[in-house]
Amino acid sequence: MKAIEISELTKTFKNGRGISELNLEVDQGDIFGFLGPNGAGKTTAMKMITGLMKPDRGEVKIFGASIFNDYVNAMKHVGCMIETAESFPYLTANENLKLFARFYPQVDQKRIDECLEITGMLKYKNEKSQKFSLGMKQRLGIAAAILSRPKLLILDEPLNGLDVEGMLEMRKLIKQLSQDEGTTFFISSHLIHDVELTCTRIGIIYGGKLVNVEYTQNILSYYSSLENFFVSEVDRNGRV
Structure with a gap:
Protein backbone atom coordinates (compact mmCIF):
# COMPACT_ATOMS: atom_id res chain seq x y z
CA MET A 1 0.00 0.00 0.00
CA VAL A 78 -1.02 11.57 9.80
CA GLY A 79 0.73 14.45 11.52
CA CYS A 80 1.03 17.72 9.65
CA MET A 81 2.21 21.30 9.78
CA ILE A 82 0.96 23.40 6.88
CA GLU A 83 2.14 26.94 6.07
CA THR A 84 2.79 28.24 9.60
CA ALA A 85 3.10 26.62 13.01
CA GLU A 86 0.15 27.94 15.01
CA SER A 87 -0.08 27.93 18.79
CA PHE A 88 -2.08 29.62 21.53
CA PRO A 89 0.12 32.60 22.52
CA TYR A 90 -1.02 32.82 26.14
CA LEU A 91 -0.34 29.17 26.85
CA THR A 92 3.06 27.66 27.59
CA ALA A 93 4.70 25.17 25.28
CA ASN A 94 3.63 22.36 27.61
CA GLU A 95 0.05 23.66 27.86
CA ASN A 96 -0.21 23.93 24.07
CA LEU A 97 0.85 20.31 23.65
CA LYS A 98 -1.49 19.16 26.46
CA LEU A 99 -4.33 20.80 24.57
CA PHE A 100 -3.40 19.04 21.33
CA ALA A 101 -2.92 15.76 23.23
CA ARG A 102 -6.63 15.70 24.09
CA PHE A 103 -7.24 14.48 20.52
CA TYR A 104 -5.01 11.44 21.14
CA PRO A 105 -5.99 9.22 24.09
CA GLN A 106 -2.64 7.41 24.05
CA VAL A 107 -0.58 10.62 24.54
CA ASP A 108 0.40 11.33 28.15
CA GLN A 109 2.74 13.81 29.85
CA LYS A 110 5.70 11.51 29.30
CA ARG A 111 5.13 11.60 25.53
CA ILE A 112 4.70 15.40 25.63
CA ASP A 113 8.05 15.78 27.41
CA GLU A 114 9.60 13.36 24.93
CA CYS A 115 8.39 15.45 21.96
CA LEU A 116 9.61 18.65 23.59
CA GLU A 117 13.02 17.08 24.14
CA ILE A 118 13.25 15.68 20.61
CA THR A 119 12.59 19.13 19.15
CA GLY A 120 14.89 20.98 21.57
CA MET A 121 12.00 22.73 23.33
CA LEU A 122 12.07 21.02 26.74
CA LYS A 123 13.97 23.88 28.39
CA TYR A 124 11.22 26.26 27.22
CA LYS A 125 8.47 23.96 28.45
CA ASN A 126 6.94 26.50 30.87
CA GLU A 127 7.36 29.63 28.72
CA LYS A 128 4.42 31.16 26.86
CA SER A 129 4.59 30.78 23.11
CA GLN A 130 3.97 34.50 22.53
CA LYS A 131 7.60 35.00 23.54
CA PHE A 132 8.93 32.46 21.05
CA SER A 133 10.94 33.29 17.94
CA LEU A 134 9.79 31.99 14.55
CA GLY A 135 12.23 29.09 14.82
CA MET A 136 10.96 28.14 18.29
CA LYS A 137 7.37 28.21 17.01
CA GLN A 138 8.44 25.90 14.18
CA ARG A 139 9.94 23.48 16.69
CA LEU A 140 6.76 23.55 18.79
CA GLY A 141 4.74 22.89 15.64
CA ILE A 142 6.89 19.85 14.86
CA ALA A 143 6.48 18.64 18.46
CA ALA A 144 2.69 18.86 18.06
CA ALA A 145 2.84 17.03 14.72
CA ILE A 146 4.73 14.04 16.13
CA LEU A 147 2.71 13.69 19.37
CA SER A 148 0.68 10.70 18.18
CA ARG A 149 3.65 8.88 16.58
CA PRO A 150 2.16 9.28 13.08
Missing part, protein backbone atom coordinates in the same frame (compact mmCIF):
# COMPACT_ATOMS: atom_id res chain seq x y z
CA LYS A 2 1.25 3.47 -0.90
CA ALA A 3 1.48 6.14 1.78
CA ILE A 4 0.06 8.77 -0.60
CA GLU A 5 -1.67 8.35 -3.97
CA ILE A 6 -2.60 11.51 -5.88
CA SER A 7 -4.56 11.36 -9.13
CA GLU A 8 -5.38 14.25 -11.50
CA LEU A 9 -5.42 16.75 -8.63
CA THR A 10 -6.36 20.17 -10.01
CA LYS A 11 -7.15 23.57 -8.51
CA THR A 12 -7.31 26.80 -10.51
CA PHE A 13 -7.66 30.23 -8.89
CA LYS A 14 -9.11 33.38 -10.44
CA ASN A 15 -5.61 34.71 -11.18
CA GLY A 16 -4.88 31.60 -13.24
CA ARG A 17 -2.46 30.08 -10.74
CA GLY A 18 -2.93 26.79 -8.97
CA ILE A 19 -2.20 23.10 -9.48
CA SER A 20 -2.76 21.28 -12.75
CA GLU A 21 -3.21 17.52 -13.17
CA LEU A 22 -0.97 16.45 -10.27
CA ASN A 23 -0.26 12.70 -10.30
CA LEU A 24 2.07 11.32 -7.66
CA GLU A 25 2.71 8.27 -5.48
CA VAL A 26 4.75 8.29 -2.29
CA ASP A 27 5.96 4.94 -0.96
CA GLN A 28 5.90 4.05 2.71
CA GLY A 29 9.29 4.85 4.22
CA ASP A 30 10.07 7.60 1.70
CA ILE A 31 11.41 10.97 2.74
CA PHE A 32 9.82 12.76 -0.19
CA GLY A 33 10.91 16.30 -0.98
CA PHE A 34 8.43 18.55 -2.80
CA LEU A 35 10.79 21.12 -4.26
CA GLY A 36 9.89 24.32 -6.08
CA PRO A 37 10.27 28.10 -6.11
CA ASN A 38 7.96 30.32 -4.07
CA GLY A 39 4.55 30.50 -5.72
CA ALA A 40 4.97 27.19 -7.56
CA GLY A 41 1.94 25.63 -5.84
CA LYS A 42 3.56 23.59 -3.06
CA THR A 43 1.33 24.84 -0.23
CA THR A 44 -1.81 24.67 -2.38
CA ALA A 45 -1.07 21.02 -3.16
CA MET A 46 -0.39 20.20 0.49
CA LYS A 47 -3.62 21.87 1.63
CA MET A 48 -5.56 19.68 -0.79
CA ILE A 49 -3.63 16.56 0.23
CA THR A 50 -4.60 17.16 3.87
CA GLY A 51 -8.21 18.08 3.09
CA LEU A 52 -7.83 21.75 4.03
CA MET A 53 -8.75 22.89 0.53
CA LYS A 54 -11.23 21.42 -1.92
CA PRO A 55 -9.84 20.72 -5.41
CA ASP A 56 -11.69 21.37 -8.65
CA ARG A 57 -11.18 17.70 -9.43
CA GLY A 58 -8.94 14.77 -8.58
CA GLU A 59 -8.41 12.26 -5.79
CA VAL A 60 -6.04 11.83 -2.86
CA LYS A 61 -5.65 8.59 -0.91
CA ILE A 62 -3.59 8.21 2.25
CA PHE A 63 -2.83 4.60 3.18
CA GLY A 64 -5.63 3.61 0.80
CA ALA A 65 -8.36 5.84 2.29
CA SER A 66 -9.82 8.76 0.33
CA ILE A 67 -9.15 12.14 1.89
CA PHE A 68 -12.44 13.41 0.45
CA ASN A 69 -14.75 10.45 1.12
CA ASP A 70 -13.18 8.90 4.24
CA TYR A 71 -11.38 11.77 5.93
CA VAL A 72 -11.16 10.35 9.46
CA ASN A 73 -9.52 7.09 8.37
CA ALA A 74 -7.30 8.85 5.84
CA MET A 75 -5.89 11.23 8.46
CA LYS A 76 -5.83 8.74 11.34
CA HIS A 77 -2.07 8.16 11.12
CA LYS A 151 3.05 6.94 10.24
CA LEU A 152 3.12 9.90 7.85
CA LEU A 153 4.34 13.44 8.51
CA ILE A 154 3.35 16.18 6.05
CA LEU A 155 5.47 19.26 6.65
CA ASP A 156 5.29 22.54 4.74
CA GLU A 157 8.64 24.38 4.91
CA PRO A 158 9.66 22.81 8.26
CA LEU A 159 13.08 24.51 8.21
CA ASN A 160 11.60 27.98 7.84
CA GLY A 161 12.92 30.35 10.51
CA LEU A 162 15.46 27.91 11.94
CA ASP A 163 19.08 28.90 12.44
CA VAL A 164 21.89 26.68 11.15
CA GLU A 165 21.97 24.60 14.35
CA GLY A 166 18.20 24.18 14.19
CA MET A 167 18.35 23.05 10.54
CA LEU A 168 20.99 20.44 11.39
CA GLU A 169 18.90 19.16 14.31
CA MET A 170 15.73 19.04 12.18
CA ARG A 171 17.47 17.08 9.41
CA LYS A 172 18.78 14.68 12.05
CA LEU A 173 15.29 14.31 13.58
CA ILE A 174 13.68 13.55 10.20
CA LYS A 175 16.25 10.88 9.40
CA GLN A 176 16.01 9.42 12.92
CA LEU A 177 12.20 9.09 12.76
CA SER A 178 12.45 7.57 9.30
CA GLN A 179 15.05 4.98 10.32
CA ASP A 180 13.92 4.15 13.86
CA GLU A 181 10.13 4.35 13.52
CA GLY A 182 9.63 3.91 9.76
CA THR A 183 7.90 7.29 9.49
CA THR A 184 7.12 8.45 5.96
CA PHE A 185 7.71 12.12 5.20
CA PHE A 186 6.23 14.48 2.62
CA ILE A 187 8.17 17.73 2.91
CA SER A 188 7.85 20.89 0.85
CA SER A 189 10.76 23.28 0.62
CA HIS A 190 12.57 25.81 -1.53
CA LEU A 191 15.86 25.15 0.31
CA ILE A 192 17.61 22.97 -2.27
CA HIS A 193 20.67 22.07 -0.22
CA ASP A 194 18.62 20.83 2.75
CA VAL A 195 16.35 18.78 0.49
CA GLU A 196 19.42 17.17 -1.10
CA LEU A 197 20.82 16.19 2.31
CA THR A 198 17.52 14.98 3.75
CA CYS A 199 15.22 13.49 1.12
CA THR A 200 15.40 10.09 -0.54
CA ARG A 201 13.05 11.04 -3.40
CA ILE A 202 12.36 14.40 -4.95
CA GLY A 203 9.52 15.87 -6.99
CA ILE A 204 10.00 19.21 -8.71
CA ILE A 205 6.97 21.44 -9.07
CA TYR A 206 7.08 24.44 -11.38
CA GLY A 207 4.22 26.66 -12.49
CA GLY A 208 1.67 24.42 -10.79
CA LYS A 209 2.84 21.27 -12.58
CA LEU A 210 4.92 18.34 -11.38
CA VAL A 211 7.73 18.31 -13.93
CA ASN A 212 9.90 15.46 -12.64
CA VAL A 213 10.15 12.85 -9.87
CA GLU A 214 13.38 11.01 -9.18
CA TYR A 215 15.45 9.36 -6.46
CA THR A 216 18.07 11.68 -4.98
CA GLN A 217 20.71 9.00 -5.46
CA ASN A 218 19.97 8.82 -9.20
CA ILE A 219 20.01 12.61 -9.58
CA LEU A 220 23.42 12.89 -7.95
CA SER A 221 24.83 10.19 -10.21
CA TYR A 222 24.18 12.46 -13.22
CA TYR A 223 24.44 15.94 -11.70
CA SER A 224 27.04 17.42 -9.35
CA SER A 225 24.28 18.74 -7.09
CA LEU A 226 20.52 18.88 -6.75
CA GLU A 227 20.74 22.61 -7.48
CA ASN A 228 22.14 21.91 -10.96
CA PHE A 229 19.35 19.40 -11.62
CA PHE A 230 16.72 21.84 -10.37
CA VAL A 231 18.02 24.70 -12.52
CA SER A 232 18.10 22.39 -15.53
CA GLU A 233 14.48 21.28 -15.01
CA VAL A 234 13.18 24.80 -14.35
CA ASP A 235 15.03 26.13 -17.40
CA ARG A 236 13.70 23.35 -19.61
CA ASN A 237 10.11 23.74 -18.45
CA GLY A 238 10.34 27.54 -18.48
CA ARG A 239 11.14 27.40 -22.19
CA VAL A 240 8.19 25.07 -22.79
Whole structure:
Protein backbone atom coordinates (compact mmCIF):
# COMPACT_ATOMS: atom_id res chain seq x y z
CA MET A 1 0.00 0.00 0.00
CA LYS A 2 1.25 3.47 -0.90
CA ALA A 3 1.48 6.14 1.78
CA ILE A 4 0.06 8.77 -0.60
CA GLU A 5 -1.67 8.35 -3.97
CA ILE A 6 -2.60 11.51 -5.88
CA SER A 7 -4.56 11.36 -9.13
CA GLU A 8 -5.38 14.25 -11.50
CA LEU A 9 -5.42 16.75 -8.63
CA THR A 10 -6.36 20.17 -10.01
CA LYS A 11 -7.15 23.57 -8.51
CA THR A 12 -7.31 26.80 -10.51
CA PHE A 13 -7.66 30.23 -8.89
CA LYS A 14 -9.11 33.38 -10.44
CA ASN A 15 -5.61 34.71 -11.18
CA GLY A 16 -4.88 31.60 -13.24
CA ARG A 17 -2.46 30.08 -10.74
CA GLY A 18 -2.93 26.79 -8.97
CA ILE A 19 -2.20 23.10 -9.48
CA SER A 20 -2.76 21.28 -12.75
CA GLU A 21 -3.21 17.52 -13.17
CA LEU A 22 -0.97 16.45 -10.27
CA ASN A 23 -0.26 12.70 -10.30
CA LEU A 24 2.07 11.32 -7.66
CA GLU A 25 2.71 8.27 -5.48
CA VAL A 26 4.75 8.29 -2.29
CA ASP A 27 5.96 4.94 -0.96
CA GLN A 28 5.90 4.05 2.71
CA GLY A 29 9.29 4.85 4.22
CA ASP A 30 10.07 7.60 1.70
CA ILE A 31 11.41 10.97 2.74
CA PHE A 32 9.82 12.76 -0.19
CA GLY A 33 10.91 16.30 -0.98
CA PHE A 34 8.43 18.55 -2.80
CA LEU A 35 10.79 21.12 -4.26
CA GLY A 36 9.89 24.32 -6.08
CA PRO A 37 10.27 28.10 -6.11
CA ASN A 38 7.96 30.32 -4.07
CA GLY A 39 4.55 30.50 -5.72
CA ALA A 40 4.97 27.19 -7.56
CA GLY A 41 1.94 25.63 -5.84
CA LYS A 42 3.56 23.59 -3.06
CA THR A 43 1.33 24.84 -0.23
CA THR A 44 -1.81 24.67 -2.38
CA ALA A 45 -1.07 21.02 -3.16
CA MET A 46 -0.39 20.20 0.49
CA LYS A 47 -3.62 21.87 1.63
CA MET A 48 -5.56 19.68 -0.79
CA ILE A 49 -3.63 16.56 0.23
CA THR A 50 -4.60 17.16 3.87
CA GLY A 51 -8.21 18.08 3.09
CA LEU A 52 -7.83 21.75 4.03
CA MET A 53 -8.75 22.89 0.53
CA LYS A 54 -11.23 21.42 -1.92
CA PRO A 55 -9.84 20.72 -5.41
CA ASP A 56 -11.69 21.37 -8.65
CA ARG A 57 -11.18 17.70 -9.43
CA GLY A 58 -8.94 14.77 -8.58
CA GLU A 59 -8.41 12.26 -5.79
CA VAL A 60 -6.04 11.83 -2.86
CA LYS A 61 -5.65 8.59 -0.91
CA ILE A 62 -3.59 8.21 2.25
CA PHE A 63 -2.83 4.60 3.18
CA GLY A 64 -5.63 3.61 0.80
CA ALA A 65 -8.36 5.84 2.29
CA SER A 66 -9.82 8.76 0.33
CA ILE A 67 -9.15 12.14 1.89
CA PHE A 68 -12.44 13.41 0.45
CA ASN A 69 -14.75 10.45 1.12
CA ASP A 70 -13.18 8.90 4.24
CA TYR A 71 -11.38 11.77 5.93
CA VAL A 72 -11.16 10.35 9.46
CA ASN A 73 -9.52 7.09 8.37
CA ALA A 74 -7.30 8.85 5.84
CA MET A 75 -5.89 11.23 8.46
CA LYS A 76 -5.83 8.74 11.34
CA HIS A 77 -2.07 8.16 11.12
CA VAL A 78 -1.02 11.57 9.80
CA GLY A 79 0.73 14.45 11.52
CA CYS A 80 1.03 17.72 9.65
CA MET A 81 2.21 21.30 9.78
CA ILE A 82 0.96 23.40 6.88
CA GLU A 83 2.14 26.94 6.07
CA THR A 84 2.79 28.24 9.60
CA ALA A 85 3.10 26.62 13.01
CA GLU A 86 0.15 27.94 15.01
CA SER A 87 -0.08 27.93 18.79
CA PHE A 88 -2.08 29.62 21.53
CA PRO A 89 0.12 32.60 22.52
CA TYR A 90 -1.02 32.82 26.14
CA LEU A 91 -0.34 29.17 26.85
CA THR A 92 3.06 27.66 27.59
CA ALA A 93 4.70 25.17 25.28
CA ASN A 94 3.63 22.36 27.61
CA GLU A 95 0.05 23.66 27.86
CA ASN A 96 -0.21 23.93 24.07
CA LEU A 97 0.85 20.31 23.65
CA LYS A 98 -1.49 19.16 26.46
CA LEU A 99 -4.33 20.80 24.57
CA PHE A 100 -3.40 19.04 21.33
CA ALA A 101 -2.92 15.76 23.23
CA ARG A 102 -6.63 15.70 24.09
CA PHE A 103 -7.24 14.48 20.52
CA TYR A 104 -5.01 11.44 21.14
CA PRO A 105 -5.99 9.22 24.09
CA GLN A 106 -2.64 7.41 24.05
CA VAL A 107 -0.58 10.62 24.54
CA ASP A 108 0.40 11.33 28.15
CA GLN A 109 2.74 13.81 29.85
CA LYS A 110 5.70 11.51 29.30
CA ARG A 111 5.13 11.60 25.53
CA ILE A 112 4.70 15.40 25.63
CA ASP A 113 8.05 15.78 27.41
CA GLU A 114 9.60 13.36 24.93
CA CYS A 115 8.39 15.45 21.96
CA LEU A 116 9.61 18.65 23.59
CA GLU A 117 13.02 17.08 24.14
CA ILE A 118 13.25 15.68 20.61
CA THR A 119 12.59 19.13 19.15
CA GLY A 120 14.89 20.98 21.57
CA MET A 121 12.00 22.73 23.33
CA LEU A 122 12.07 21.02 26.74
CA LYS A 123 13.97 23.88 28.39
CA TYR A 124 11.22 26.26 27.22
CA LYS A 125 8.47 23.96 28.45
CA ASN A 126 6.94 26.50 30.87
CA GLU A 127 7.36 29.63 28.72
CA LYS A 128 4.42 31.16 26.86
CA SER A 129 4.59 30.78 23.11
CA GLN A 130 3.97 34.50 22.53
CA LYS A 131 7.60 35.00 23.54
CA PHE A 132 8.93 32.46 21.05
CA SER A 133 10.94 33.29 17.94
CA LEU A 134 9.79 31.99 14.55
CA GLY A 135 12.23 29.09 14.82
CA MET A 136 10.96 28.14 18.29
CA LYS A 137 7.37 28.21 17.01
CA GLN A 138 8.44 25.90 14.18
CA ARG A 139 9.94 23.48 16.69
CA LEU A 140 6.76 23.55 18.79
CA GLY A 141 4.74 22.89 15.64
CA ILE A 142 6.89 19.85 14.86
CA ALA A 143 6.48 18.64 18.46
CA ALA A 144 2.69 18.86 18.06
CA ALA A 145 2.84 17.03 14.72
CA ILE A 146 4.73 14.04 16.13
CA LEU A 147 2.71 13.69 19.37
CA SER A 148 0.68 10.70 18.18
CA ARG A 149 3.65 8.88 16.58
CA PRO A 150 2.16 9.28 13.08
CA LYS A 151 3.05 6.94 10.24
CA LEU A 152 3.12 9.90 7.85
CA LEU A 153 4.34 13.44 8.51
CA ILE A 154 3.35 16.18 6.05
CA LEU A 155 5.47 19.26 6.65
CA ASP A 156 5.29 22.54 4.74
CA GLU A 157 8.64 24.38 4.91
CA PRO A 158 9.66 22.81 8.26
CA LEU A 159 13.08 24.51 8.21
CA ASN A 160 11.60 27.98 7.84
CA GLY A 161 12.92 30.35 10.51
CA LEU A 162 15.46 27.91 11.94
CA ASP A 163 19.08 28.90 12.44
CA VAL A 164 21.89 26.68 11.15
CA GLU A 165 21.97 24.60 14.35
CA GLY A 166 18.20 24.18 14.19
CA MET A 167 18.35 23.05 10.54
CA LEU A 168 20.99 20.44 11.39
CA GLU A 169 18.90 19.16 14.31
CA MET A 170 15.73 19.04 12.18
CA ARG A 171 17.47 17.08 9.41
CA LYS A 172 18.78 14.68 12.05
CA LEU A 173 15.29 14.31 13.58
CA ILE A 174 13.68 13.55 10.20
CA LYS A 175 16.25 10.88 9.40
CA GLN A 176 16.01 9.42 12.92
CA LEU A 177 12.20 9.09 12.76
CA SER A 178 12.45 7.57 9.30
CA GLN A 179 15.05 4.98 10.32
CA ASP A 180 13.92 4.15 13.86
CA GLU A 181 10.13 4.35 13.52
CA GLY A 182 9.63 3.91 9.76
CA THR A 183 7.90 7.29 9.49
CA THR A 184 7.12 8.45 5.96
CA PHE A 185 7.71 12.12 5.20
CA PHE A 186 6.23 14.48 2.62
CA ILE A 187 8.17 17.73 2.91
CA SER A 188 7.85 20.89 0.85
CA SER A 189 10.76 23.28 0.62
CA HIS A 190 12.57 25.81 -1.53
CA LEU A 191 15.86 25.15 0.31
CA ILE A 192 17.61 22.97 -2.27
CA HIS A 193 20.67 22.07 -0.22
CA ASP A 194 18.62 20.83 2.75
CA VAL A 195 16.35 18.78 0.49
CA GLU A 196 19.42 17.17 -1.10
CA LEU A 197 20.82 16.19 2.31
CA THR A 198 17.52 14.98 3.75
CA CYS A 199 15.22 13.49 1.12
CA THR A 200 15.40 10.09 -0.54
CA ARG A 201 13.05 11.04 -3.40
CA ILE A 202 12.36 14.40 -4.95
CA GLY A 203 9.52 15.87 -6.99
CA ILE A 204 10.00 19.21 -8.71
CA ILE A 205 6.97 21.44 -9.07
CA TYR A 206 7.08 24.44 -11.38
CA GLY A 207 4.22 26.66 -12.49
CA GLY A 208 1.67 24.42 -10.79
CA LYS A 209 2.84 21.27 -12.58
CA LEU A 210 4.92 18.34 -11.38
CA VAL A 211 7.73 18.31 -13.93
CA ASN A 212 9.90 15.46 -12.64
CA VAL A 213 10.15 12.85 -9.87
CA GLU A 214 13.38 11.01 -9.18
CA TYR A 215 15.45 9.36 -6.46
CA THR A 216 18.07 11.68 -4.98
CA GLN A 217 20.71 9.00 -5.46
CA ASN A 218 19.97 8.82 -9.20
CA ILE A 219 20.01 12.61 -9.58
CA LEU A 220 23.42 12.89 -7.95
CA SER A 221 24.83 10.19 -10.21
CA TYR A 222 24.18 12.46 -13.22
CA TYR A 223 24.44 15.94 -11.70
CA SER A 224 27.04 17.42 -9.35
CA SER A 225 24.28 18.74 -7.09
CA LEU A 226 20.52 18.88 -6.75
CA GLU A 227 20.74 22.61 -7.48
CA ASN A 228 22.14 21.91 -10.96
CA PHE A 229 19.35 19.40 -11.62
CA PHE A 230 16.72 21.84 -10.37
CA VAL A 231 18.02 24.70 -12.52
CA SER A 232 18.10 22.39 -15.53
CA GLU A 233 14.48 21.28 -15.01
CA VAL A 234 13.18 24.80 -14.35
CA ASP A 235 15.03 26.13 -17.40
CA ARG A 236 13.70 23.35 -19.61
CA ASN A 237 10.11 23.74 -18.45
CA GLY A 238 10.34 27.54 -18.48
CA ARG A 239 11.14 27.40 -22.19
CA VAL A 240 8.19 25.07 -22.79
